[in-house]
Amino acid sequence: MTAVAARALALPGVPRRVVESGEPLHGRYAGRIDEIDWSTLEGAYSRSCLWRRLHHKRWQYVGIGSSEVYVGMAIVDLGWSVTAFAYVFDRLRKRVMADWAQDGLPGLSGGVSDQPVQGAEARFRGPGATLSLRHEAGxxxxxxxxxxxxxxxxxxxxxxxxxxxxxxxxxxxxxxxxTQKSSALPVRGWVEVEDERWDLTQAVACLDSSNGLLARDTAWRWACAHSPEVGFNLQQGYFGGQENVLWLKGELIPLGAAHFEFDAQQPMAPWHIRTDDGLLDLVFQPEGARSDDRDMLIAASHYVQPVGTFHGTVRRTQGSAPVHVEGLLGVTEDHRSRW
Structure with missing residues (x-):
């Protein structure tokens, strides 16, 4: 076992499955699970097949950032529909260079597998568009x-x-x-808008693979930023503090409840984000944002995802010296969905 892996055992290793004896195995774990399968839920956790069909949501989100550009992409399987989006934000020009989104029929247009990483597959196909995210050899x-x-x-x-x-x-x-989430992943490849191409060899990526039986109306605030030395994932809303963690020099550290202080009417103003255990206290300065505001009666999405940099301090423990964070690239999000 490597030193990094040994330190990660502050959180228990992942279980073989997410359900045991009919009940979900609530908790935070370090490592990758092969599959997220809710089919064996029983008792108070069981629901009708129709309810599951309408409320089972899966998505794969990828964020890729460099000194020049930030790229966001997601494929979302709503059970009764499938949707996808992708955008490119130019950090030097401070504007979204490309913004695409499309809806389709489940199965026919695509879907998201129950394998979050190992064996994962998410795909979308629509008029003029194909997207795929797939785990491959190596x-x-x-x-x-x-x-x-x-x-x-x-x-x-x-x-x-x-x-x-x-x-x-x-x-x-x-x-x-x-949810299964990564810290900074090395990247090789490119992104292109019209005749302009950005090399992503110096970029880092993060993965968000999520799978749940969710409420019809769901809302959250989210923040995520990564470098090889420090990264974090924070959420306030439908999932409580379950996914709040800090990555610090390879160590995975659980965090307390997150608090987001910002003006929802002016999301380009600075955000103050902190955790109640005192381990993270950051100010987020937006550079630009992607937003979506759709209401289709049976479904709705009100969403803004600013791109920018975080500044402040993080700590390994309450008694440890602060680690200063300056110019850490990431995103925040304010999202309300009816799905």
């Missing part, structure tokens, strides 16, 4: 995107990063949720 995650406004081909090395987080927990108004 422990590589391959991402390919082709839309009318952008194209991208990327490989992310999964074995060259700090331990993944697996979080499993209850959902208010739903049943249960699980």
């Amino acid at each position: 422990d590589i995650m391959s991402l390919k995107v082709k839309t009318p406004v952008m194209a991208m081909q990327v490989e992310m090395a999964l074995g060259q990063c700090a331990p993944f987080l697996l979080a499993v927990g209850p959902i208010e108004g739903g049943v249960v949720h699980a």
Whole structure:
């Protein structure tokens, strides 16, 4: 066992499955799980087949950032629909260069597998667009995107990063949720908008593989930023503090509840984000943002995801010296969905 892996055991290793004896195995774990399967839930956690069909949500999100550009991509399987988006934000010009989104039919247009990393597959196909995220030989995650406004081909090395987080927990108004998240992943590839191409060899990526039986109305605030030395994932909302963690020099450290102080009417103003255990206290300065505001009666999405940099301090423990964070690239998000 490597020194990094040994330190990660401050969190228990991942279980073989997310359900045991009919009940979800709530908790935070270090490592990668093969599959997120809710089919054996029993008792208070069981639901009808129709309810599961309408409330089972899976998604794969990839964020890739460099000194020049930030790229976000997601494929979301809603059970009764499938949707995808991709965008490119130019950090030098401070503007979104490409922004694409499309909806489709489940199965026909694509879907997301129950394998979050090992054996993972997410795909979307629609008019003029194909997207795929697939785990391949050599422990590589391959991402390919082709839309009318952008194209991208990327490989992310999964074995060259700090331990993944697996979080499993209850959902208010739903049943249960699980998410598998990475810290900084080395990247090889490129992204292209019209005649301009950005080399992503110096970029880092993060993966968010989520799978749950969620409420019809779901809301959250989220913050995520990564470098090889320090990274974090924070959420306030539907999942409580289950997925709040800090990666510090390869160590995976659980964090307390997150607090987001910002003006929802002016999301480009600075955000103050902290955890109640005192281990993280950061100010986020947005550079630009992608947003979406759709209401289709049966479904709705109100969403803003600013891109920018974090400044402040993080700590390994309450008694340890602060580690100063300056110019750490990442995103925040304010999101409300009816799905």
